[in-house]
Amino acid sequence: MASSQFDQLTGQFLRAVRDAGGGLGAVCTACVRVLPVRRAAIVLEERDAGMQPWCASDEFAERVEHAQATAGEGPAVTAVADGVPVVITDLSADCEPWPGFAEALSGVPVSGSLFAVPLRLGAIRLGVVDLYRESVGRPGPRLLSASLHIADLVTASLVLATGDDAHQWAQPLSSRWIHQAAGMTSAQLGIGIPDAYARLRGYAFTHGLSLVEVARRVVERSIRIEAE
Template sequence: MGKFDQLTDEFLSALEFLTKRSADGGGIAALCGACVRVLPVQRAAILIHEREAGLQPWWATDPIATRVEAVQATAGQGPAVDAVAAGVPVLVADLAAIGARWPGFAGELNRVDAAGSMVAVPLRLGVVRFGVLDLYREQPGRPEPSVISAGLHIADLVIAQLVAGSTRSDHAATQWWDQPLTSRTIHQAAGMVIAQLGIDASDAYARLRAHAFAHGLSLAEVAQLVVGDRIRFDG
């Protein structure tokens, strides 16, 4: 058995185990958990590419990854954004020393006390961009080529599971694609900004991100304020 065949078996076994243990059928949470079980990483996250809204975090394995993904969604820039645009993995050797590559992302990241390294692996099927699988290691440093190749293989397995989940018609399929509450709130807030200003969707999301960045808030926090009618954009 080749190493990728063995990795496939290990991933599918871990996914089945986590799905059976989950009260809600597993879904994307189980996918992230399986990644951590079979790869030499300590945390993982999946972001889904949504039209107009851009990348939205759908699940992360722990609070640190959750905070980093929230920063990427708010800044609209970062390794995951570049990975989905270019279709190739994007490496970050040290989250505490990003430099000038993503100034907005780096500035916000200083507030969440993130450390270690990460690699953003695109989730693509042909020309279809599903999103990104972000893999984190607690220690800084460039991941070995073997880790990158293993991550790419696992990303293909993740895509296969996402496609299988999206084509199912039973109730369990909703566990794969049901939007997180934060994502739904962001979309609702964007709709309210569109109604208030008469602008298109992409500009509405940009307004939300700009407000979040200017006030030191996350995109999800600004969305909650808009939906609660505590912030308006029409003066």
């Protein structure tokens, strides 16, 4: 893309974020408005908890992101670890590199393609913007170039969010449940926080639940993670 096209895309994206009300949810909406994609999600890397979804443009994307969080693996995890975009050309058939993610998705009707674009500032790994298309196949070079530019804008927004804007980028309730549940499990079982997250993820995987659903039930004390 030429410099003028990047400038035009920047203006379109910032206007779309403003029109959608600002904040992280508006960023997901803006991605769908300015890129030829059907849906979008942003997942951020949280200490010990791993990659967690912070926003999604619809329920389809939200289900896929929670499957990644529950499995602890998937295209977003790989993208942020390797620092390069990761493409799933067909969500219904091409998840073999991540067997846990594929199994977590097994009960979810999925279709189309996904590409995960890392959000990085130098050596700092923030997370990923996941972009979904209804068609299968790899994104073309123009779409990939535009997506990398949008990822840079999202990264800048995350880093620069301060003052009155900061509350709009606050940690979502689902993520707070997971951290609280890990703290409770750590205290109850006398184990470290990383092990507590692993126990929560293992319980979710074994019982066919999402990580956030298990965390919510632990916080509400409707289930308790038992010692092995």
